Amino acid sequence: MNPDLPDSVVLVTGARGFLGAHLVRALRLAGARVVATSRGQVDVAGGGVEWLSCDPADLAAVQALHRAVRPDYVAHLSSQADGRRDLALVVATLHAETVAAVNMLTAAAEHGVKRLVLPGSLDEPLSGAAPASPYGAAKGATRGYAQLFWNLYRTPVVTARVMMAYGPGQPAWKLIPSTIACFSRGEPPTVESPDRLMDWVYVDDVVAGLVKILTAPGIDGGRVDLGSGGLTSVREIVGKLGRLVNPAVEPRYGVGTPRGSIEPQAADLAGTARQIGWSPLVSLDEGLRRTVAALR
Numbered sequence: 088m089n090p091d092l093p094d095s096v097v098l099v100t101g102a103r104g105f106l107g108a109h110l111v112r113a114l115r116l117a118g119a120r121v122v123a124t125s126r127g128q129v130d131v132a133g134g135g136v137e138w139l140s141c142d143p144a145d146l147a148a149v150q151a152l153h154r155a156v157r158p159d160y161v162a163h164l165s166s167q168a169d170g171r172r173d174l175a176l177v178v179a180t181l182h183a184e185t186v187a188a189v190n191m192l193t194a195a196a197e198h199g200v201k202r203l204v205l206p207g208s209l210d211e212p213l214s215g216a217a218p219a220s221p222y223g224a225a226k227g228a229t230r231g232y233a234q235l236f237w238n239l240y241r242t243p244v245v246t247a248r249v250m251m252a253y254g255p256g257q258p259a260w261k262l263i264p265s266t267i268a269c270f271s272r273g274e275p276p277t278v279e280s281p282d283r284l285m286d287w288v289y290v291d292d293v294v295a296g297l298v299k300i301l302t303a304p305g306i307d308g309g310r311v312d313l314g315s316g317g318l319t320s321v322r323e324i325v326g327k328l329g330r331l332v333n334p335a336v337e338p339r340y341g342v343g344t345p346r347g348s349i350e351p352q353a354a355d356l357a358g359t360a361r362q363i364g365w366s367p368l369v370s371l372d373e374g375l376r377r378t379v380a381a382l383r
Contacts, residue, residue, distance in 0.1 A: 091302040093118030095201075098158035100124045100143055100191070101165030102136075105257050106206075106249070109294045110162060111136055117298065122156045126165065143187035146194075153194040160301045161203045163191045169222055170210050176221040184225035189232050196242045204300050205233055207248030207310060209286065209352055216350070230310070237308030245307060247300050250314030250354050254290030254374060255381035263375075266325055267382050270332035279341040281322035284351035286314040289374035292367040296359070303363040311362050314354025319371060327372065331379045 097114050101107040102123030114121045115135055124141040141152045143165050167183035169176060188205055195203045210219065211226035218224035229246075236242040253263045262278075269276035296313040300306070325338050359365055369377070 089117050089298060089302055092160075092298070094120065095159040096120045096122065096156060097301070098122045098124070098152070098156055098161045100141070100161075100163045101126075102138075104164060104166065106252060106290065106293060106297070107162075107164040108256055109254075109290050110164065110297055113294045113298055119160075122158065124152065124165070143190055144182045146190045149190040149194045150197065153198040157198065159201050161191065161195060161200050162297060162301065163188065163203065163205050166206060167222070168208070170220045171222075172220050177224075180221040180225045181228075184222065185228045185232070188229040192232060192236045192242055192244060195244070196236060196240045201243060202301050202307070203242065203244045204297065205229060205244060205246050207246045209248070209250050209314075211248070213352070234308065241307075243307040245300055246310040247297055248310050248312045248314075248354070249293055250286035250288050250312070250352075252288055252290050252293045252313075254378050256290070257378075262321065263324065263328065263378060264382060266328050266338075267332055267379055270329055270336055271383065273333060273336060275336050275339050276325060277339045277341065278321060278325050281320065281325070281340040283321050284318040285321070286317065286351075286353045287319055287324065287371055287374075288314045288354070288367055289369040289371075289377070292369050295368075296363065296365045299363040299365050306362050309362065312354035312356070312359050313365075314356070315367050315371065316354050316356035318351050318353050324375075327375055328379065331375060332383075 097119045099107055099111055099121060102111050103125045111121055111123050122137045124139050126142050141148050143149055165187060167180055208226045210223035212218045212223060218227055233244045233246050237244055257264050266276045293313050300311050329338060356366055
C-alpha cells in the first residue's frame, strides 16, 4: 500500500472513462478518499466514492470544485481521446484537452495541491515535430502549459505519458475490443493501417504507474512514460487476438499508411524506473488473454 494515500483526498476527473474507472478502484483499495467527477449527469453511487458533475472546460466550475473538495492529489483524466484528423475536432479538442488542463492547473495553483497529474499521449509530438492530429496538437500544448505552471508558479504538476493502454472496460469502438467482437461473431475484422507500430500497455500496469506518479518525490515539472518499452504492429495484435478467439476467421487488412506522421515511440522504461521505480508486470500475451476472457 502507498503510505501517502490512506486518508488523503484524491480528485479524479474523467472517472467514468476507461483509465479513470480503473484508477478510482485502485485508489479506494489504497485507502484514499476518492472524489470522482464526470462531465455529464452523475448517476453513480456506492463503492465509497463521492461523485460530482463538473465540466473541466469551465474555469468557474473547476475553481468551485477545488474549493469544495480541497484535494491533496488530483488525477486529471478527463479527455477526448480522438486521434482522427477531422477539421471539426480542432476546436472541440482544444477545449476538451488544453483549456480543461489549463483550468485544472489554474485551480491547483490557486488552492494548492500536493500533486496534479495530467495525461499525456503517444500522439503528442516530441523534439519539435509537427503534430499529426488536433488531439496531438492539444496534448503538445497542454505539456507546454504544464511546464509554464511549474516554472513560473511552482505548481506541482507531472505529465503521465501513457502509451496505447488496453484491457477490460475499454470503449467498444477501440481496436482491441472491436476486433474481439468481430472474431466472436465469426466475422472478419477490417483493419486499417495494419503496419502501424505502437507501444501497448495493459491497464492494470498503467494504473499502478499512475498511483506511483501521484506521490513519487522529486518529479514535479517532469514527464513520466507508462508503456511496455517495445513496439508491436496492429497486424500482430489482430493476429494474436484471432488465434485466441477464432482462428478460423481471417482478418481483412487494409493498405493504409500509419495515421499521421508521428514516428513510432516506445516508453523510456529506464527513465521511468529511475523516476518512480515502476516497470510493467503484464506481458502483451497475458494482457490480451485477460482482455479476451473479460469481454467473452
